[in-house]
Amino acid sequence: MIRFLVRRLLLTIPVLIGVATLVFSLIHLVPGDPVQAMLGESASPQDVAQLRSKLGLDRPLYEQYVSFAGGVVRGDLGVSLRTNQPVTRVIFERMPATMELAVAAMLVAIVFAIPLGIIAAVRKGTRVDHAATTLALLGISMPTFWLGPLLAIIFSVWLGWFPVSGRGTLANLVLPAITLGAPLAAILARMTRASVLEELRELYVLAARARGVSEARAVLAHAFRNSLIPIVTVIGLQFGAVLTGAVITETIFAWPGVGRLLVQSISARDYPAVQGCILLIALTYVSMNLIIDVLYGFLDPRIRYE
Amino acid sequence: MLKLGALIVGVALLAALVGPAITPFDPASQQLALRLSAPSLAHPFGLDELGRDILARVLAGARISFIVGLTVVMVSSVVGTVLGAIAGYFGGRIDDVISRVIDTLMAFPGLLLAIALVAVLGPSLVNVLVALTIIGWVGYARLVRGQVLRAREFEYVQAARALGAGTARILWKHVIPTAVPAVVVQATLGMAGAIIGEASLSFLGLGVQPPTPSWGTMLNGGRAHILDAPHLTLFPGLAIALLVLGLNFLGDGLRDRIDPRSHTNR
Numbered sequence: 001m002i003r004f005l006v007r008r009l010l011l012t013i014p015v016l017i018g019v020a021t022l023v024f025s026l027i028h029l030v031p032g033d034p035v036q037a038m039l040g041e042s043a044s045p046q047d048v049a050q051l052r053s054k055l056g057l058d059r060p061l062y063e064q065y066v067s068f069a070g071g072v073v074r075g076d077l078g079v080s081l082r083t084n085q086p087v088t089r090v091i092f093e094r095m096p097a098t099m100e101l102a103v104a105a106m107l108v109a110i111v112f113a114i115p116l117g118i119i120a121a122v123r124k125g126t127r128v129d130h131a132a133t134t135l136a137l138l139g140i141s142m143p144t145f146w147l148g149p150l151l152a153i154i155f156s157v158w159l160g161w162f163p164v165s166g167r168g169t170l171a172n173l174v175l176p177a178i179t180l181g182a183p184l185a186a187i188l189a190r191m192t193r194a195s196v197l198e199e200l201r202e203l204y205v206l207a208a209r210a211r212g213v214s215e216a217r218a219v220l221a222h223a224f225r226n227s228l229i230p231i232v233t234v235i236g237l238q239f240g241a242v243l244t245g246a247v248i249t250e251t252i253f254a255w256p257g258v259g260r261l262l263v264q265s266i267s268a269r270d271y272p273a274v275q276g277c278i279l280l281i282a283l284t285y286v287s288m289n290l291i292i293d294v295l296y297g298f299l300d301p302r303i304r305y306e
Numbered sequence: 307m308l309k310l311g312a313l314i315v316g317v318a319l320l321a322a323l324v325g326p327a328i329t330p331f332d333p334a335s336q337q338l339a340l341r342l343s344a345p346s347l348a349h350p351f352g353l354d355e356l357g358r359d360i361l362a363r364v365l366a367g368a369r370i371s372f373i374v375g376l377t378v379v380m381v382s383s384v385v386g387t388v389l390g391a392i393a394g395y396f397g398g399r400i401d402d403v404i405s406r407v408i409d410t411l412m413a414f415p416g417l418l419l420a421i422a423l424v425a426v427l428g429p430s431l432v433n434v435l436v437a438l439t440i441i442g443w444v445g446y447a448r449l450v451r452g453q454v455l456r457a458r459e460f461e462y463v464q465a466a467r468a469l470g471a472g473t474a475r476i477l478w479k480h481v482i483p484t485a486v487p488a489v490v491v492q493a494t495l496g497m498a499g500a501i502i503g504e505a506s507l508s509f510l511g512l513g514v515q516p517p518t519p520s521w522g523t524m525l526n527g528g529r530a531h532i533l534d535a536p537h538l539t540l541f542p543g544l545a546i547a548l549l550v551l552g553l554n555f556l557g558d559g560l561r562d563r564i565d566p567r568s569h570t571n572r
Contacts (some may be wrong), residue, residue, distance in 0.1 A: 143506070
């Protein structure tokens, strides 16, 4: 198991270097002079030169890269131009809100989708199955930036059940979590259905039934347990979608997380903060994929020894 | 599912092509006195915050969605297929380089990278197309690489090689065709992704810029009037959801036809 872990960790290093390089190059993709773009056309040459020096953009490219990479390793992502605070601090102040939302969204998805997927698989071809499948496709097709306002219109404006924006209470969390969790729930329900269906056809399920095991046990303890690998994969892969979706959901519900910080930083042309947010979200995503890979090793011992 | 998907997409395409020509209102003309008017017989989808006809704008927005969807899918599927085929067929160092680029781009949640690219390149339709293509080709490349890795060992491919066929001919005539069905399915679902991607970027103010009507821009404009004029949000969102649902039906239906294994699971 340790060899498996070490090998998987080593494989992550080139990806991390690639991610950091791509994020570093972002500021150099700005058309024209990035410093002029940040300060606006009316900025004086002195201000432009001062900011260029502050950001290190007056140094040779390789020096900038080494300095950036060193900063990433030390957790120093520069200073936000908008707030004049270290980018790392600004991001970490917002991180708990994003994590709270992401975890709540994933919980919403798991709680709704897995039972729905199992029921659809067990009742394959019935109305229940058709209803679940259609509901899942609707969930996938409904964009977050429409579902969010729609839920706000119904549950905040018309019914007055939940606040339309802000963070602090559990009531504040409900609508953003459902908005962010719905597409994941839809994908997860489809995957659970397909995966459980496949396992239900296996001989070991037939053997379990032949031994007189109850239907619930045959489905849950045998078929569902073995269908967990693709389900865990989807949960892990969709974590990236949840993090990106958080950018939109946080904007809709004025949720004070990293996603909203990213949008605010883009509007203010605060490129150090933009780079920081992108890097942090990408690193979280890579880490999540790593955790999922390691989880595979625990769920299926064959993977450890491949 | 396939027929329903084709019907929805066909109707949407027809609406995008002829809709703007047959609506009596120009999507840009303003009737400020009637701003935020609710749906009526004259204006079935109502009027927006500048008194523009929402139906005319939804139809004009459909054109933008199709332009984005088709352009992104065409360019990224060609680029991804070519690079994936090269990586899979030649292997070795070429495969290593292409695979590392794929790994790095896949390490980013797709839309996040598009947001980052448009944030630095500046908001415009062209930059949206560039950003969505940069994130789009990776999926095709990985898919085709896998298919080609398998196909290059087929006997008829080895026979073609033994007969002296050139690499380009082997790839074009014998290897790439094996990946086409999977690419078609990916392209259908990828078009849905590109349309949602454009609308997401426009919703965040990073995509198509006003006054050009885009469904995402319209939803962004509707946010400020969610309490007093929810129809600003309702109709463009419904249009996106319907078109994406149609494309998903179409993609799923095609996959069922092409891959009998997936069909048995449905």
